[in-house]
Amino acid sequence: xxxxxxxxxxxxxxxxxxxxxxxxxxxxxxxxxxxxxxxxxxxxxxxxxxxxxxxxxxxxxxxxxxxxxxxxxxxxxxxxxxxxxxxxxxxxxxxxxxxxxxxxxxxxxxxxxxxxxxxxxxxxxxxxxxxxxxxxxxxxxxxxxxxxxxxxxxxxxxxxxxxxxxxxxxxxxxxxxxxxxxxxxxxxxxxxxxxxxxxxxxxxxxxxxxxxxxxxxxxxxxxxxxxxxxxxxxxxxxxxxxxxxxxxxxxxxxxxxxxxxxxxxxxxxxxxxxxxxxxxxxxxxxxxxxxxxxxxxxxxxxxxxxxxxxxxxxxxxxxxxxxxxxxxxxxxxxxxxxxxxxxxxxxxxxxxxxxxxxxxxxxxxxxxxxxxxxxxxxxxxxxxxxxxxxxxxxxxxxxxxxxxxxxxxxxxxxxxxxxxxxxxxxxxxxxxxxxxxxxxxxxxxxxxxxxxxxxxxxxxxxxxxxxxxxxxxxxxxxxxxxxxxxxxxxxxxxxxxxxxxxxxxxxxxxxxxxxxxxxxxxxxxxxxxxxxxxxxxxxxxxxxxxxxxxxxxxxxxxxxxxxxxxxxxxxxxxxxxxxxxxxxxxxxxxxxxxxxxxxxxxxxxxxxxx
Amino acid sequence: xxxxxxxxxxxxxxxxxxxxxxxxxxxxxxxxxxxxxxxxxxxxxxxxxxxxxxxxxxxxxxxxxxxxxxxxxxxxxxxxxxxxxxxxxxxxxxxxxxxxxxxxxxxxxxxxxxxxxxxxxxxxxxxxxxxxxxxxxxxxxxxxxxxxxxxxxxxxxxxxxxxxxxxxxxxxxxxxxxxxxxxxxxxxxxxxxxxxxxxxxxxxxxxxxxxxxxxxxxxxxxxxxxxxxxxxxxxxxxxxxxxxxxxxxxxxxxxxxxxxxxxxxxxxxxxxxxxxxxxxxxxxxxxxxxxxxxxxxxxxx
Numbered sequence: 001x002x003x004x005x006x007x008x009x010x011x012x013x014x015x016x017x018x019x020x021x022x023x024x025x026x027x028x029x030x031x032x033x034x035x036x037x038x039x040x041x042x043x044x045x046x047x048x049x050x051x052x053x054x055x056x057x058x059x060x061x062x063x064x065x066x067x068x069x070x071x072x073x074x075x076x077x078x079x080x081x082x083x084x085x086x087x088x089x090x091x092x093x094x095x096x097x098x099x100x101x102x103x104x105x106x107x108x109x110x111x112x113x114x115x116x117x118x119x120x121x122x123x124x125x126x127x128x129x130x131x132x133x134x135x136x137x138x139x140x141x142x143x144x145x146x147x148x149x150x151x152x153x154x155x156x157x158x159x160x161x162x163x164x165x166x167x168x169x170x171x172x173x174x175x176x177x178x179x180x181x182x183x184x185x186x187x188x189x190x191x192x193x194x195x196x197x198x199x200x201x202x203x204x205x206x207x208x209x210x211x212x213x214x215x216x217x218x219x220x221x222x223x224x225x226x227x228x229x230x231x232x233x234x235x236x237x238x239x240x241x242x243x244x245x246x247x248x249x250x251x252x253x254x255x256x257x258x259x260x261x262x263x264x265x266x267x268x269x270x271x272x273x274x275x276x277x278x279x280x281x282x283x284x285x286x287x288x289x290x291x292x293x294x295x296x297x298x299x300x301x302x303x304x305x306x307x308x309x310x311x312x313x314x315x316x317x318x319x320x321x322x323x324x325x326x327x328x329x330x331x332x333x334x335x336x337x338x339x340x341x342x343x344x345x346x347x348x349x350x351x352x353x354x355x356x357x358x359x360x361x362x363x364x365x366x367x368x369x370x371x372x373x374x375x376x377x378x379x380x381x382x383x384x385x386x387x388x389x390x391x392x393x394x395x396x397x398x399x400x401x402x403x404x405x406x407x408x409x410x411x412x413x414x415x416x417x418x419x420x421x422x423x424x425x426x427x428x429x430x431x432x433x434x435x436x437x438x439x440x441x442x443x444x445x446x447x448x449x450x451x452x453x454x455x456x457x458x459x460x461x462x463x464x465x466x467x468x469x470x471x472x473x474x475x476x477x478x479x480x481x482x483x484x485x486x487x488x489x490x491x492x493x494x495x496x497x498x499x500x501x502x503x504x505x506x507x508x509x510x511x512x513x514x515x516x517x518x519x520x521x522x523x524x525x526x527x528x529x530x531x532x533x534x535x536x537x538x539x540x541x542x543x544x545x546x547x548x549x550x551x552x553x554x555x556x557x558x559x560x561x562x563x564x565x566x567x568x569x570x571x572x573x574x575x576x577x578x579x580x581x582x583x584x585x586x587x588x589x590x591x592x593x594x595x596x597x598x599x600x601x602x603x604x605x606x607x608x609x610x
Numbered sequence: 611x612x613x614x615x616x617x618x619x620x621x622x623x624x625x626x627x628x629x630x631x632x633x634x635x636x637x638x639x640x641x642x643x644x645x646x647x648x649x650x651x652x653x654x655x656x657x658x659x660x661x662x663x664x665x666x667x668x669x670x671x672x673x674x675x676x677x678x679x680x681x682x683x684x685x686x687x688x689x690x691x692x693x694x695x696x697x698x699x700x701x702x703x704x705x706x707x708x709x710x711x712x713x714x715x716x717x718x719x720x721x722x723x724x725x726x727x728x729x730x731x732x733x734x735x736x737x738x739x740x741x742x743x744x745x746x747x748x749x750x751x752x753x754x755x756x757x758x759x760x761x762x763x764x765x766x767x768x769x770x771x772x773x774x775x776x777x778x779x780x781x782x783x784x785x786x787x788x789x790x791x792x793x794x795x796x797x798x799x800x801x802x803x804x805x806x807x808x809x810x811x812x813x814x815x816x817x818x819x820x821x822x823x824x825x826x827x828x829x830x831x832x833x834x835x836x837x838x839x840x841x842x843x844x845x846x847x848x849x850x851x852x853x854x855x856x857x858x859x860x861x862x863x864x865x866x867x868x869x870x871x872x873x874x875x876x877x878x879x880x881x882x883x884x885x886x887x888x889x890x891x892x893x894x895x896x897x898x899x900x901x902x903x904x905x906x907x908x909x910x911x
Contacts (some may be wrong), residue, residue, distance in 0.1 A: 275865065276864060279868055280870070296676075296677060296866065296867060298867075298872040298875065299872055351673055425847045425851060426847070428866040431851065432690055442668045452847075452850055454760065
């Protein structure tokens with residue numbers, strides 16, 4: 001019996017070694033110009049791997065990793081002011097007409113899919129068709145949508161010309177085009193009907209037919225989201241091999257146009273469910289690269305102390321602010337908001353919440369402080385900094401008619417006042433910040449509480465439904481000026497931009513949860529901030545500057561949000577196995593959803609140490 | 611005669627009471643650990659009732675003391691807001707213990723009432739009540755709580771205790787019924803019946819006192835159950851954030867301060883864990899003492 005047990009144990013051991021051998025040994029096989037090796041990373045945008053999900057870039061849980069096994073025409077960068085800069089993706093080069101009316105793309109001449117078929121203009125055309133069905137900034141069927149494409153013309157097998165509909169042009173049209181994911185037509189052609197482009201033409205018109213065509217096109221989006229290719233066919237540097245609940249394995253695509261310069265032979269995406277797990281990976285030196293993840297100072301120090309670990313910092317066009325629901329009392333009174341701004345020490349909040357990943361906001365302008373210096377340097381010094389000042393806060397609260405009873409501020413009618421701040425429960429930095437703000441407010445005589453919501457989607461839903469008094473709000477989402485200010489003076493504050501026409505809805509209607517005033521007096525002149533923001537959508541850079549100055553002043557004096565900190569782009573890399581990490585600010589910060597290390601690897605920047 | 615009998619019976623009762631407390635003292639003395647148990651339980655009760663009074667409503671934080679390891683100044687270190695962890699444990703005890711107490715009372719009252727009624731009445735009532743109890747026992751507690759937490763925000767310890775209590779009476783009801791079934795056939799109950807005493811008298815004066823120790827022990831044990839359940843729910847982050855709670859402390863220690871990664875936050879993680887451990891230990895020791903006090907066979911040994 002004992003002998004049998006020993007045999008079984010030995011057999012078990014042998015099987016286990018055979019299984020695990022696949023991970024460690026195969027990574028050195030196959031030679032490459034970059035030196036080979038296994039590259040380990042995480043998809044920082046998407047916690048939780050789903051083994052059964054298809055390699056579909058549009059599926060919400062799809063096993064498609066941008067810049068690894070999914071390619072875009074270009075990799076848009078977050079320049080301080082120019083939205084249209086990008087690194088080449090499947091488009092090797094492009095020309096943008098001076099008036100932004102068109103973009104002519106030249107595809108990579110040697111681009112091939114992982115099954116050996118060449119990447120052609122037809123693939124791009126089909127991908128644009130798909131982009132119409134799922135909604136995209138450049139490819140939208142909504143009538144009069146700003147920056148929408150007019151015509152898509154296949155010039156030859158390698159060249160496409162896309163024109164902008166100049167009825168309502170946008171300066172970031174080219175960005176929208178370059179940000180398009182390209183899928184193989186020979187795999188995906190079945191998702192679009194044969195008469196798809198006729199439908200697009202009909203949809204651009206007016207009347208019932210056009211309306212029906214638009215509905216049909218958006219209806220196709222569901223088919224796209226559910227599409228499940230049998231096998232991953234990738235034009236990127238890697239192709240999906242297998243996924244299990246713990247990790248996704250990608251292997252090098254030998255047909256990739258720049259395969260000779262792609263260093264790793266394999267890429268492993270590790271599964272994670274929360275920040276704490278990523279900290280674990282980073283402190284043990286497991287990851288070669290990870291995008292930004294919030295971490296407290298001590299954890300950050302442990303990460304930095306891991307062998308080979310390096311933290312690269314750069315610009316990130318994102319800020320966070322405490323936004324108010326002005327339909328609720330007493331937040332409808334600007335003096336209350338100003339008083340609160342004087343009570344909050346932003347340096348302290350940032351120190352507690354995001355010491356490494358953020359810089360305390362210099363003031364509330366609606367713009368990231370670095371972008372503000374680039375866009376409106378002469379307006380910035382004129383803005384009220386809202387320095388922490390108890391006396392000023394008291395003065396503002398008195399102006400608002402609040403009453404102080406036993407050292408505590410109460411509403412004008414004497415009822416108790418409690419600032420109720422909301423945050424999603426997983427966002428550790430936001431919670432830390434709110435807990436600190438709560439302490440500061442209580443010290444200033446304002447009662448406060450922190451309330452959490454289970455997750456971020458529910459948080460956004462409840463925020464939009466006007467359920468919260470105040471909550472954290474991502475803002476200053478550059479680089480395009482319109483994108484920056486629509487966070488303050490867009491749909492969430494009542495202004496909707498339909499067919500290029502801006503209209504205002506009353507608080508509580510059409511997603512207007514901020515409920516701010518429709519007009520604000522700036523420098524003795526009444527302005528409509530929503531309409532001005534709408535103008536930014538089609539303004540050139542020079543035209544945009546004076547508008548942005550006005551809007552920054554409006555945001556500064558009206559305080560729909562109190563800007564707390566501006567994020568710092570923090571990338572975690574490890575030099576033990578790979579080197580060549582870029583330190584250039586612009587290459588560091590790529591557009592939303594793109595996994596930066598994939599772009600660096602495919603461009604040949606990353607080299608294996610061996 | 612009766613005039614002389616009354617003082618006699620009163621003094622007899624007095625003697626019995628004295629003997630009982632002497633017995634309690636003897637049992638306690640036999641194992642010092644039992645004394646420790648009582649001290650711990652009384653200490654926690656004191657902490658829950660009076661502890662928060664020693665601190666301001668809102669604990670002040672020091673941003674220059676964020677997540678510090680234990681020191682003389684801060685015995686268990688500080689949290690990511692620079693607050694003293696010990697102060698957090700003490701102020702957090704009120705919610706945890708109040709909720710546990712509410713749970714224990716509801717569990718025991720509902721469980722005992724249903725068990726007694728069911729066991730004493732038997733027949734149709736017994737069948738109906740026991741089937742309900744069976745159904746209740748098959749409902750898994752934690753998943754149900756997770757679902758409930760999405761629709762109901764357990765803002766106050768009373769609400770939380772009510773829900774936990776309503777989820778926990780099944781086991782007590784079954785056990786009390788079993789005890790009742792066995793006791794009701796005993797001679798002293800039959801004698802009481804023969805004397806024509808009312809059901810109320812039999813239940814309240816004969817049956818309940820015999821089961822009191824058992825019920826009291828169940829009550830103490832359900833306190834620990836309630837502490838685990840609510841701390842667990844707060845740790846998982848499914849309940850609304852409330853900074854003064856041990857479960858939230860554990861959650862923040864792991865997910866905000868990174869206690870599993872950096873040793874500075876270990877105090878923040880260990881303090882609430884230690885509190886839970888101590889409370890459980892205290893209760894176990896008290897239950898052990900009670901067992902001997904009320905169980906004559908153990909006492910004789």
